Amino acid sequence: MKSTGERDSFLRGPKYLHVAKRLRVNIENGLWAPGTQLPVERELADTLAVSVNTVRRAVGELVTEGIVQRRQGAGTFVTPLAELTAEPAGAPGGRRLVGVLVPSTTYYYPRVVDGIQRVLREAGVGVVLASSKYDLDVERDELQAMRDSGVQGLLLVPNLHIVGDPQAYVDGLRELPLPYVLVERRPPAPAPDDPTPYVGTDHSGGVCLALRHLHGLGHRRVGHLGRSRTGTSALVARGFDDAATLLGLDIVDGAVSRRGVWAAADIAAYMRTCAAAGVTAVFCHGDRDAAALVVEARRQGLTVPDDLAVVAYDDEVAEVGDVPLTAVSPPKSEVGALAAQLLLSRMESGEGALCHRVEIQPRLVVRASCGAARAATQV
Template structure:
C-alpha cells in the first residue's frame, strides 16, 4: 500500500476529500480488514450522507493511493497487506487474518458473522469477509482472493446444495494450505475417518422441538410447509419426517408441501387444503412463508392459533406481524463464535489439531401463533 501525505481534515476541503479522509481513517482503524469488501455504493453513500458522485470521487482517491481496489463486476475491496519479508513472516507483531465466506450478508448470516467477529476481535485477529451471493463462481473467486490476501485460516459456508457432488468439494478442501472450519455445513456423505471440522445447527433436532411442542398442545394432524434447494431445506424436511414418526403425528396426504419459492397463490392453496383436511398445525421452514400462511389462513376463515397453529423456522422476522410467530431459533451467534474458537485452535496447533464435529441445538421461542403462553414448552 502506498504511503500518502495527510489530506485535509474531515471538517475542511472539498466534500469528496472529506469523505476520502473519513474512509481512510475507518480502514486504518480496522473497520474494514485487508481484503474486505466495502458496502455497495448506495448503502455507503447513504451511511455517509453524500451523493453517489461524491462517494465515487472519494473512492477514486483511495484507489489512486492503493488503499482500496476496484474489481470489475465484484465491487470495491480494501487492498491486501503486502507480503512480509521472510525474516518478518513469523514476527509476533504481524496481525493474523482469517477469511470468512458466507452466502449472504443480509439474511441469517449477519448474526453468525457477529459471533465470529466477537471471538476474533478479542483474540486480536483481523477478518476478511466475503459473500458468495449463492454463486459457485463467485465463491471460488472469493476463496482464492482471500488466500491471496494472506489469510492464515478460513471459516467457510460453501454452497454444497448447488453442487452435483458436494462430498467431492468437501474432500478437495483438504488441499487448502491453511486450516479451515465449515460453518453451518457438514460433509454430506463422509467416510468414517473424514477429518473435516465443522460447527453447525442441529436442524433436525430443532424441528423435533417444534413438533414435540405442537403435539404437547394436542395437535395430531400436523403439516410441513417447506422449501427446496436451500442450504438447509433437506435437513429440515428430514427432521420433520423423523419427528412426525417419532412423536406419532398424523401426516395426512398433502400435509407436506415443498417448493423452491412459495407464491401467494401457492400458500393460499395450502391454507385451503389445511382447512379441508383438518390439519390443525403447520411447521413452516421460513419466517416469511409462515407469516404469509397466517394471512392466507385467516382469509379462508381459519383463526390463528385457534384453528391453525403455526411454528416458523429461522426467527429472523417473526415479530413484525400482528400475530408474533412462535419459532425455532438457530443459535447463530453461538455457532459463529464456536467456529471461530475452533479455527483459532487449529491455527495454533497446526497439523496436530484434533478434528471436531459440533452440533448446536436451536431454541424454541414461544409466541402467539401456536396458542401457548410465552414460556410454555
C-alpha cells in the same frame, strides 16, 4: 522408504513450520534471489520429502510474513527488495487474518458473523469477510482472493446445496494450504474417518422440539410448508419426517409440501388443502412463508392460533407480525463464536489439531401463533 505421513515425524511442532523455516533460510542465503520464482509445489515437496499440502502451508506462512508473493496464474515469487520492508497486504503490523466466506450478508448470517467477529476481535485477529451470493463462481473467486490476501485460516459456509457432488467438494477442501472450519455446513456423505471440522446447528433436533411442543398441545394432524434447495432445507425436511414418525403424527396427502419458492397462489392452495384435511397445525421453514400463511389463513376465514397453530423456522423476523410467530431459533451467534474458537485452536496446533464436529441444538421461542404463549416463553 517412509510414507508421506511418516516423513520428518521426529520433528517437534507442526511440520509446515519447519518447512517454512527451511525455505526462509534458503531465501536469506540467496538460493532464491528477490524477484525470482520459487520452484513449483510438487518439486519443493519432492526435494524436502514432505507432502504438497505441507509445502502449501509453509509457503502460506511466508506469504503472511511478506517474504514471498503468490501471483495468480504465474506462481510464487520472492518479494522484490523494494517491497520487503512494506507490511503484508491486508495485515497491518503483522496482524493475523482470518477469511470468512458466507452466502449472504443480509439474512441469517449477519448474526453468525457477529459471533465470529466477537471472538476474533478479542484474540486480536482481523477478519476478511466475503459473500458468495449463492453463486459457485463467485464463491471460487472470493476463496482464491482471500488466500491471495494472506489469511492464515478460513471459516467457510460453502454452497453445497447447489454443487453437483457436494461430498467431493468437501473432500477437495483438504487440499487447502491452511486450516479451515465449516460453519453451518457438514460433509453430506462422509467416510467414518472424515477429518472435516465443522460447527453447526442441529436443525433436525430443532424441528423435533417444535413438533414435540405442538404434540404436547394436542395437535395430531400437522403439515409442513417447506423449502427445497437451500443450505438447510434437506436437514429440516428430514427432521420433520423423523419427528413426525417418532411422535406418531397423522400426515395427510398434500399437507407436507416443499418448494423452492412459495408464491401467494401456492400458499393459498396449500391452505385450502390443509383446511379440507383437518390439519390443525403447520410447521413452516422460513419466517416469511409462515407470516404469509397466517395472512392467508385469515383470508380464508380461519383464526390463528384457534383454528390453526403455526410454528416457523429461523426466527429472523418471527416476532414482528400481527401475530408473533412461535419459532425455532438457531443459535447463530453461538455457532459463529464456537467456529472461530475452533479455528484459532487449529491455527495454533497446526497439523496436529484434533478434528471437532460440533452441533448446537436450537431453542424454541414460544409466542402467540401456537396458542401457548401463556404456558411458556422458551423451551
